[in-house]
Amino acid sequence: MPLIVLWDIDHTLIDNAGVSKEIYASAFKALAGHPPAHPARTDGRTDRLIISDMFADHHLPVPAWDLAEAALEQAGTCHEQELKARGRVLPGVRSVLKEAYEDPAIVSSVLTGNIAANALVKLRPFGLDRYLDLAVGAYGADSDRRADLVVMARERIGRAYPWADRASTIVVGDTPRDVEAALTAGAQVIAVASGVHSAELLHAAGATVVLNDLRELRGHLHAI
Template sequence: MKRLLLLWDIDGTLIDGGHVCAALYPLAFERLTGRPALHRVAVAGRTEPDIMAELFARNGVSGVEPALVTEELTVQLGRLAAEFRAAGRVLPGVVETLRALGAQREVAQSVLTGNVRANAALKLGLFGLTEFLDLSVGAYGDDADERAALVPVARRRAAAAYGHDFDAAATVLIGDTPRDVQAGRVGGARVVAVASGASSAAELREAGADTVLADLRDTAAVIRAVRSPRPAARGPG
């Protein structure tokens, strides 16, 4: 019986995609609008539909059908797949940690990611990580624009799959940005933050992560972090 639900962020937590991820959105914008995006937007910790919505707004575009956006994002990543695989890497300690946690019968591992579902599956497959994760109970960028809204989605899917509810104490989000931390806190999950992306450990603590790790190299430390109960009292940061 699965009693602990781990929801992994992908980009910056499990995988470093190099420059390719940021290039995806201007390419999709140009294909959908017929012109280049003159103004770029921040992408870290956001859902892909949210990134594209701001990209459209900042460049004076409206009325693009969401389904077409999702389809184009999927097409563009497929075209970039070989480049993404060549430029990217699995971050240190990831495989060892996923394998160790996957060996524990009471633990279910999935993803909570801003990637649309097809892109999440492609990225994980390119780097051989799919075998460790139950993607059927994950939550994706095409499930909700706001990242915090994805936590209840994953919890509902896991409850249906495993036959019991996962409350906030039994749900752990692992990510690398303050937006990941906020998603966990608002959505109802404990948060283990990893300073493996662009955000520092201090920034992740300030955002309110329950635990902050430098990286995932120490498998035992990761296991302790995901199993540690949320502190009874916390300050505002």
């Protein structure tokens, strides 16, 4: 059976070791002229919403998105080597991404709150980008709402892979927002308790399949 598999990045594929928060802080400073008083609230949000929330939390006008996206991209570029030094690929990720990449019945891409440029910044240092068709993924610049990203990814995949209109869609992520997005968009969800959210919380959010890490997924994508 054909499948579309959409992977979250932070805390699902990689541990960014706090570098992600540093990227947001750097982008905020470039836009606001001073560092943030407190870190960005991420937790499965899209970059559009994260930046908007940061400025609202500081009682500042939200900058135009084109300026915010440029600041995020610049901050991401400046932090790529730091991410490579401090971050790591999570257990089971490389093998299950390779498995999906080599399966002709699977389109494997990303559904991430990061803008596209910073998704690449987070995948490239670990060589994970080679296993994903990033051109058909959905990103934090696409919408404030994560559920919208599922629809957008399906549309892009449908144009690039005509056979994928018969495919089931699986969203793999580590937050309740990933679960909510998948269920709202009518997709299946595989939740992974590899971030800050417990298996119990992910079940409570509506996930019926919750794994401890992606080693448990190898060989089971079609079965799930």
